[in-house]
Amino acid sequence: MKIWLDDMRPAPEGFVWCRSVNEAKRLIHRAIEPIPLVDCDHDLATTPAMAAMGSNFWTGWQKPGNFCLSVFTQ
Structure with missing residues (x-):
């Protein structure tokens, strides 16, 4: 499973x-x-709505196993 994290773009x-x-x-x-x-x-984290949904982006992401974290701009 791959995860796409974006509040606006499908x-x-x-x-x-x-x-x-x-x-x-x-x-x-x-x-x-x-x-x-x-x-x-x-x-x-730059929009108030997204910042309020996860005050610390990294907290709680710890899980056994590894995954690649990628950031997209468009």
Whole structure:
């Protein structure tokens, strides 16, 4: 499962769309299958709505296993 984290743009094919940091954290913690990639919007913490949804972007992302964290700009 690949995660697309963006509050406005829909996920491309093959990704699960999470619209908030907290939604992505819940999905990561509940995931049974491997998560090879979390693709994140570049302005997650710059908008008040997104900042309020996850006050500390990294807190709570710890989970056994590894995944690539990518940031996209467009």
